[in-house]
Amino acid sequence: MIDKQILLLPGPTPVPPRVALAMARPAINHRGPEFAELLHTVTQGLKKVFKTNNEIVILTASGTGGMEAAVANLLSPGDKALVITIGAFGERFVKIARRFGVEAEVLAFPYGQAADPVAIAERLAQDKAGEIKAILVQHNETSTGVLNDIEAISRARGDHPALLVVDAISGLAAADLRVDEWGIDVAIAGSQKAFMLPPGLTMLSLSDRAWQAVERCRNNRYYLDLKAARDYGIKGQTPYTPAVSLLYGLKEALAMLEEETLEGSFRRHACLRDMVRAGVKALGLELLAKDQVASPSVTAVKVPAGLKPSAITVPLREKHGVVVAGGQGQVKDRVFRIGHLGYVNHMDILSGLVALEEVLVSLGVASLRGAGVAKALEVYQKWKEA
């Protein structure tokens, strides 16, 4: 059959044709007035998505570069950070912090669960001396398909002076995140997620308190130096040559998000999540996360007993061109992940479920009844009527 793929990944997202075309615009001088205008436009657009008046900086790097930038610009060697982990990306924050000499105290919750704000509040209440300089936490944990309640975590912080650093890479624009209202000091985003772009950009918002921490910070950084990014930003430039083609794409993607509206994007992602969950359950498979904490970006599905994730992911791709992700971290061999993030609509999900059913039937773990698509369509019809 002719080679066409349906990408159901927790990033990179499929790229909308109009974004791909925007990225093919001719090159410009990144030290000239055209670039200054482009940078200004996308920065203003990002503020609406982050729901912030904070300054935003854009770095040419993938999301992990943004996570490192947050650590290396805010925390000095010997500083203590409370790292909330609910999966592999929380663990990545621990690794980055330790590489940069930061004392990472881990508050871990099991894979598949969200962080408990009460436990966070209790730990912070013990820290009378204010030794914890920052709380590092995921908005959406990509490895497990769990959405943390950042608003509740922010409330749990109470009067504790720790900075709240949120990795919102796979969550922002798919689920609500209110940087200013919730008092988020640093929020980190990535281009290849709900922003519908190829990978290569990470964007960070910093509160005034965060910028003060940047001024005091003694850690090593040059390429990911946030102060340099801010200072050049005032001139309409970046300190080092930026990924201009991706910035053109970002401008177009922000226009698309504005047309759909942010709330529309949240509703669409929630609908796609519910379609996947209903469809997969109807096919007899179990989900890693409970409904109450389920991610709007990605759903981790438990592999039937006796099978490896690749028993499902490889035939999905090879027979039907449906590309889903394997497991990651502690659940690497126990789940596969269906992404529903970015430039994805209900037909992508229905197609994916059809293919999944066919693969499960050929593995002998489901019978051919169209059960998955039927349930998913029911969810979609209700969403349409709501």
Place this chain on the structure above:
Amino acid sequence: MIDKQILLLPGPTPVPPRVALAMARPAINHRGPEFAELLHTVTQGLKKVFKTNNEIVILTASGTGGMEAAVANLLSPGDKALVITIGAFGERFVKIARRFGVEAEVLAFPYGQAADPVAIAERLAQDKAGEIKAILVQHNETSTGVLNDIEAISRARGDHPALLVVDAISGLAAADLRVDEWGIDVAIAGSQKAFMLPPGLTMLSLSDRAWQAVERCRNNRYYLDLKAARDYGIKGQTPYTPAVSLLYGLKEALAMLEEETLEGSFRRHACLRDMVRAGVKALGLELLAKDQVASPSVTAVKVPAGLKPSAITVPLREKHGVVVAGGQGQVKDRVFRIGHLGYVNHMDILSGLVALEEVLVSLGVASLRGAGVAKALEVYQKWKEA
């Protein structure tokens, strides 16, 4: 007049239409077999351009990220590096080294001159104890338009154990660089230069000795960790999500370089350099660098007495859409720079010279005779016949 630009910059280069189209290919899973094939293909292609059998890693970052990666992965805090500076990018190496706790000893040559291999040999001869762990140097210095003689610098190193780290970002594929033959331990490239791509990728080759230094290195790095990039590379992946669209572009650009041949690219860039130099001199302006050390990528032109660079660069852009660069570093207010790098041909140069002559005439510092294009055409004709 309708909005069209002629980019005569030392990067970003104009992007060839076929490269722009390649970058609009649908997204793929960066953990899947399609990506592994893409990464393998571009890595093999890069080895030919670097003229090396060394392993090559590709990072999602601009060239400065590659410079930082070289420093932070090879040199530990307290280590000494000999940093050869002939302009602003040499000075950037000094800053990066110092930010990462490396003792940077500067061997500076005046702006507009190349590094003197004899002086380097003399300094290394004094270092009986072998305290200098690495020599950091530019292949092509973008701020001054000077090409260093890397082969001679490598010979000047002789038996000294220091690693030779070459920032070849704006030089590679425009001028010859023989990584293996010249014993270059680390060579750093960037996508937006002779590779004709948008910015966002940096590529590094590392010798076995360089990898051994990576193993010993105690400096902080995570996002730019070269060992992680190598280890994932063996699996056909990158440790963190890569800029996939740029890698598709790189594959196409490498195909174009293969069609032109590397030697053809060197000859073309040398021809464009000679056209610019002859044309600019014929217009009565002076050049910063002597012919013997002139860069094939960019030419720094002295601004006539009493004028600022913007007196020339702004009308060039606003009246004619010809985009050249201002000055940088110590010569920021004394030169403007005409790039002739990447996807540029003789007509771009002739057009640029026509516009430059018009601007100089309107400033009263030249008379309208077509002198620049005439001289440049002479150079071009000779090149065609050679």
